[in-house]
Amino acid sequence: MTASEIRALFAVASRPEVVSLAGGMPNIAALPLDALAVEVADLVAREGQVALQYGSAQGRPELREQICEVMALEGIRADPDDVVVTVGSQMALDLVTRIYCDPGDVVIAEGPSYVGALGSFAAYQARVVHVQMDEHGLVPSLLRSALQSLAQQGTTPKFLYTIPNFHNPAGVTLAVPRRAEILAICAEYGVAVVEDNPYGLLGFSGTIYPALRSMDRDVVYLGSFSKTFASGLRVGWALVPPAVRDRLVLAAESATLCPPSFNQMLVSRYLAAHDWRSQVKTYTEAYRDRRDAMLRALETHLPEGCTWNVPDGGFYVWLTVPEGVDTKAMLPRAVTARVAYASGTGFYADGFGSRQLRLSYCYPTPERITEGVRRLAAVLEAELDVMRTFGTPARLPATPPEPRDGPQAPSPHTP
Amino acid sequence: MTASEIRALFAVASRPEVVSLAGGMPNIAALPLDALAVEVADLVAREGQVALQYGSAQGRPELREQICEVMALEGIRADPDDVVVTVGSQMALDLVTRIYCDPGDVVIAEGPSYVGALGSFAAYQARVVHVQMDEHGLVPSLLRSALQSLAQQGTTPKFLYTIPNFHNPAGVTLAVPRRAEILAICAEYGVAVVEDNPYGLLGFSGTIYPALRSMDRDVVYLGSFSKTFASGLRVGWALVPPAVRDRLVLAAESATLCPPSFNQMLVSRYLAAHDWRSQVKTYTEAYRDRRDAMLRALETHLPEGCTWNVPDGGFYVWLTVPEGVDTKAMLPRAVTARVAYASGTGFYADGFGSRQLRLSYCYPTPERITEGVRRLAAVLEAELDVMRTFGTPARLPATPPEPRDGPQAPSPHTP
Numbered sequence: 001m002t003a004s005e006i007r008a009l010f011a012v013a014s015r016p017e018v019v020s021l022a023g024g025m026p027n028i029a030a031l032p033l034d035a036l037a038v039e040v041a042d043l044v045a046r047e048g049q050v051a052l053q054y055g056s057a058q059g060r061p062e063l064r065e066q067i068c069e070v071m072a073l074e075g076i077r078a079d080p081d082d083v084v085v086t087v088g089s090q091m092a093l094d095l096v097t098r099i100y101c102d103p104g105d106v107v108i109a110e111g112p113s114y115v116g117a118l119g120s121f122a123a124y125q126a127r128v129v130h131v132q133m134d135e136h137g138l139v140p141s142l143l144r145s146a147l148q149s150l151a152q153q154g155t156t157p158k159f160l161y162t163i164p165n166f167h168n169p170a171g172v173t174l175a176v177p178r179r180a181e182i183l184a185i186c187a188e189y190g191v192a193v194v195e196d197n198p199y200g201l202l203g204f205s206g207t208i209y210p211a212l213r214s215m216d217r218d219v220v221y222l223g224s225f226s227k228t229f230a231s232g233l234r235v236g237w238a239l240v241p242p243a244v245r246d247r248l249v250l251a252a253e254s255a256t257l258c259p260p261s262f263n264q265m266l267v268s269r270y271l272a273a274h275d276w277r278s279q280v281k282t283y284t285e286a287y288r289d290r291r292d293a294m295l296r297a298l299e300t301h302l303p304e305g306c307t308w309n310v311p312d313g314g315f316y317v318w319l320t321v322p323e324g325v326d327t328k329a330m331l332p333r334a335v336t337a338r339v340a341y342a343s344g345t346g347f348y349a350d351g352f353g354s355r356q357l358r359l360s361y362c363y364p365t366p367e368r369i370t371e372g373v374r375r376l377a378a379v380l381e382a383e384l385d386v387m388r389t390f391g392t393p394a395r396l397p398a399t400p401p402e403p404r405d406g407p408q409a410p411s412p413h414t415p
Numbered sequence: 416m417t418a419s420e421i422r423a424l425f426a427v428a429s430r431p432e433v434v435s436l437a438g439g440m441p442n443i444a445a446l447p448l449d450a451l452a453v454e455v456a457d458l459v460a461r462e463g464q465v466a467l468q469y470g471s472a473q474g475r476p477e478l479r480e481q482i483c484e485v486m487a488l489e490g491i492r493a494d495p496d497d498v499v500v501t502v503g504s505q506m507a508l509d510l511v512t513r514i515y516c517d518p519g520d521v522v523i524a525e526g527p528s529y530v531g532a533l534g535s536f537a538a539y540q541a542r543v544v545h546v547q548m549d550e551h552g553l554v555p556s557l558l559r560s561a562l563q564s565l566a567q568q569g570t571t572p573k574f575l576y577t578i579p580n581f582h583n584p585a586g587v588t589l590a591v592p593r594r595a596e597i598l599a600i601c602a603e604y605g606v607a608v609v610e611d612n613p614y615g616l617l618g619f620s621g622t623i624y625p626a627l628r629s630m631d632r633d634v635v636y637l638g639s640f641s642k643t644f645a646s647g648l649r650v651g652w653a654l655v656p657p658a659v660r661d662r663l664v665l666a667a668e669s670a671t672l673c674p675p676s677f678n679q680m681l682v683s684r685y686l687a688a689h690d691w692r693s694q695v696k697t698y699t700e701a702y703r704d705r706r707d708a709m710l711r712a713l714e715t716h717l718p719e720g721c722t723w724n725v726p727d728g729g730f731y732v733w734l735t736v737p738e739g740v741d742t743k744a745m746l747p748r749a750v751t752a753r754v755a756y757a758s759g760t761g762f763y764a765d766g767f768g769s770r771q772l773r774l775s776y777c778y779p780t781p782e783r784i785t786e787g788v789r790r791l792a793a794v795l796e797a798e799l800d801v802m803r804t805f806g807t808p809a810r811l812p813a814t815p816p817e818p819r820d821g822p823q824a825p826s827p828h829t830p
Contacts (some may be wrong), residue, residue, distance in 0.1 A: 050643035
């Protein structure tokens with residue numbers, strides 16, 4: 001394990017004067033807290049003896065049925081018996097890695113990929129081979145090349161880890177025609193597929209894309225209520241093939257005995273009693289406004305030579321800066337200028353990404369986003385100015401000093 | 416990983432007509448649910464934006480300070496910076512094993528030991544060497560012999576895993592004079608100590624024993640609110656030496672990103688606003704009544720040749736049955752006779768324990784406990800009767816068939 005390179009960032013960036021475009025904290029301001037307060041009180045008063053007691057390692061049957069209904073929106077037909085409730089989908093990802101990988105095994109992931117996934121792969125000493133994306137997501141021909149090349153070395157990767165919808169951090173969505181193609185390539189090379197889909201219901205056009213799992217029952221599917229309801233409850237899940245299910249339940253038992261009963265029952269009540277799909281729509285409308293604010297600000301303020309995607313859902317814009325600018329080296333100067341971002345190298349296992357950075361529009365208000373991008377543009381201009389004068393950007397320490405503690409700072413891995 | 420041998424038991428034993436003396440579910444009937452309902456409603460209404468949002472991987476600073484106050488009752492002086500909040504202490508145990516152990520490494524544990532610990536050791540492919548206990552807990556001379564013998568093979572165990580107070584499953588408590596002796600032996604052999612103390616405040620005489628960690632700052636200490644407050648919230652912790660802390664936080668981040676904010680804040684409010692020590696006293700008085708009922712029933716009903724300990728706290732009686740009786744083989748007949756227990760082999764990594772079984776008095780009422788022991792005694796009598804007639808116990812399938820699912824059954828690992 002190596003220290004997360006964006007850990008320090010979050011401690012500094014959590015100062016109120018800094019506009020943080022770094023974290024992936026969902027915007028839960030629109031949650032109906034008064035109604036939820038009534039719900040939790042009733043849960044404790046009426047079902048407290050169950051909610052405050054141990055439960056089963058696999059999770060509550062009622063919630064697993066509701067999870068199947070949620071997944072049906074993406075075309076998935078699943079048996080609640082094959083669902084394992086986890087403490088956030090991060091736990092599902094971590095345990096799936098534990099089950100599939102021995103040290104030295106290879107995992108295929110998009111480049112860039114989710115930093116929390118790279119953390120779990122590193123924890124189990126799996127080696128990551130990245131495959132590039134374009135504006136339509138993972139490129140099938142490049143996936144095939146990578147698998148061919150690994151096969152020539154006698155290596156079969158344990159799985160492809162992919163985020164098909166509103167990718168973190170790249171913001172792109174896997175084109176629907178590519179989905180079957182990618183499944184076919186993986187099947188041909190005997191590679192399992194792990195589909196991580198925390199943002200699937202957060203599309204700005206209202207489109208819900210068919211899950212890879214809806215096309216292939218052997219796909220391992222990871223889901224989460226962190227973005228559709230509340231991240232602080234830490235309720236996620238894995239849908240796995242029956243052959244994997246018992247091993248996953250055993251691993252989950254070893255990891256936490258059982259997920260918190262209370263949190264599962266609250267999610268169940270929320271899904272049953274509240275119009276949760278309208279709530280997701282409310283969330284999504286706020287995210288779209290924020291995306292629009294970010295795109296407008298990028299267009300208006302960024303210097304020439306920067307490129308970025310236009311995300312159609314989710315939380316993130318992936319920005320490429322002009323050649324010669326090192327986003328990791330620039331970060332302390334950005335934070336000094338009161339704007340924070342996640343530098344690109346954290347999203348690669350192989351040191352790539354120094355010209356990239358991730359901007360999150362999920363949490364700050366549109367006004368703050370605009371101001372943050374304005375500040376970022378000024379930092380970039382200054383960087384380019386130094387380059388034009390001296391031919392190289394000024395060299396400062398690559399990262400701020402590691403703080404002893406980051407109280408209340410969101411985890412650097414927050415999706 | 417192997418399937419847990421007592422998994423099936425819980426599914427069958429959860430039928431209402433069966434008296435389960437098998438599980439370790441705490442008795443939370445005495446919790447002040449109405450007051451808690453008000454508390455959770457207020458938490459959501461006033462602090463919902465924090466409680467329902469991601470938090471830090473290490474856990475909330477306020478709770479970590481309160482945890483230090485709880486540990487101070489056992490003589491521990493700790494810095495909140497060295498506390499990592501986890502999803503139950505099981506997660507702490509699992510991650511400590513992940514950090515310390517590579518496949519093939521040796522861990523020392525009492526024989527018998529906590530089944531959930533053995534599960535985590537197996538998950539990381541650590542080899543367990545058991546050291547026997549007597550009525551005063553782990554025997555120092557036997558620990559020394561084991562370490563000597565391992566040293567002669569060139570092996571240094573990664574740590575001693577010990578439950579010093581009201582042991583699960585053995586029910587015994589490590590005598591205070593032995594504590595320093597055991598720490599000294601481990602120091603001499605360069606073996607770390609992991610102290611698991613979920614039951615420390617549940618002593619029937621009111622005595623709170625000094626923690627091993629209070630005598631040696633290098634001890635890794637695992638704690639839990641599952642028995643002093645509510646297991647369904649899954650809030651536990653590890654107190655670790657500073658050198659281990661950052662690795663543990665990183666591992667925790669990889670495992671779940673962060674523990675649920677909501678659950679942590681509820682525990683904080685409970686500790687701050689409620690007379691939690693009186694609540695523990697209420698719990699403990701109920702457990703003492705149940706222990707007394709169990710001991711009375713054992714004295715009254717069990718056939719000659721059975722022996723057991725008299726626990727002075729915690730949840731468990733460890734029973735040895737007459738030679739020739741196999742507690743694992745007997746289990747299906749016991750469940751048929753509507754009583755369940757945990758057979759002894761689950762608490763050993765080496766196949767030992769076939770003449771032992773664990774009886775829990777924590778959850779059923781005294782009347783049910785009495786009835787359960789009466790049924791168990793009849794099963795034992797029948798077993799002995801067959802042995803007297805045929806010279807060997809009747810051979811039936813060793814375990815009931817593995818159920819496809821155990822909805823609502825408590826995890827077989829519930830502590």
